[in-house]
Amino acid sequence: MSNFTILFLLLSLFASSPLGIIKLSSCSEVHTNVKCIHTEREALLSFKKGLTDPSGRLSSWLSEDCCQWRGIECNNKSYHVTKLDLRNAGLGGKINASLIHLKHLNYLDLSANDFIGIQIPEFFGMLENLIYLNLSYASFSGRIPPHLGNLSSLIHLDLKDNGYFPPNLDMSSIFPLNFLDYFSPLSSRNMDWLSSLSSLKYLDMTGVNFSGVGADWLQAVNTLPSLLELHLSSYELESLPLSLPF
Numbered sequence: 001m002s003n004f005t006i007l008f009l010l011l012s013l014f015a016s017s018p019l020g021i022i023k024l025s026s027c028s029e030v031h032t033n034v035k036c037i038h039t040e041r042e043a044l045l046s047f048k049k050g051l052t053d054p055s056g057r058l059s060s061w062l063s064e065d066c067c068q069w070r071g072i073e074c075n076n077k078s079y080h081v082t083k084l085d086l087r088n089a090g091l092g093g094k095i096n097a098s099l100i101h102l103k104h105l106n107y108l109d110l111s112a113n114d115f116i117g118i119q120i121p122e123f124f125g126m127l128e129n130l131i132y133l134n135l136s137y138a139s140f141s142g143r144i145p146p147h148l149g150n151l152s153s154l155i156h157l158d159l160k161d162n163g164y165f166p167p168n169l170d171m172s173s174i175f176p177l178n179f180l181d182y183f184s185p186l187s188s189r190n191m192d193w194l195s196s197l198s199s200l201k202y203l204d205m206t207g208v209n210f211s212g213v214g215a216d217w218l219q220a221v222n223t224l225p226s227l228l229e230l231h232l233s234s235y236e237l238e239s240l241p242l243s244l245p246f
Contacts, residue, residue, distance in 0.1 A: 117164030149193030
């Protein structure tokens with residue numbers, strides 16, 4: 001085949017291309033539709049590694065695109081992870097601090113799981129874009145970290161009915177006694193951290209141990225300008241005064 005013939009064929013192919021452009025692809029070129037941010041995928045996998053998952057709720061957390069994983073939602077433009085919804089998933093174990101790498105996370109629901117008496121992680125206070133945080137019925141115990149006061153964008157905070165009984169405890173043996181000697185609920189030494197949650201509209205701290213807080217809780221609640229709904233009862237608070245900001 002002459003050089004002239006080869007040139008003619010190339011010009012003909014160029015003219016037949018819709019935009020007059022020919023794209024040459026190598027065999028090694030990889031096309032992908034993965035939208036997940038790589039660093040956020042790695043953060044989620046580290047989080048998963050610390051958990052126990054007897055029900056297999058996280059079994060879909062294998063593919064490259066974490067935006068397609070169960071319980072995960074991403075922004076449809078930036079593809080950053082914005083929502084982590086793992087309520088009632090039967091999860092336990094430890095909560096890895098890798099979650100702080102989800103810089104755009106605004107919704108976190110770990111309610112109705114079984115974290116067997118561990119404390120609410122202090123680093124949750126670093127998830128500064130959170131507007132929704134639900135940790136209810138999740139068997140957290142110990143002191144509520146005042147670091148939650150850093151979540152100035154938070155609108156919804158639910159910590160109700162957390163606590164932990166020691167394993168293998170004969171429940172029938174404790175009811176004639178003071179069950180608080182055995183049960184370890186969430187507790188708060190003071191409520192000063194609440195005063196920084198200026199965007200908060202919903203607060204549920206039912207069942208939290210407020211012993212030693214005194215009247216400070218009322219002052220803290222009264223500083224919340226956006227609060228619309230409050231659930232706050234425990235064995236240490238017999239009744240709520242009526243001087244609430246709503």
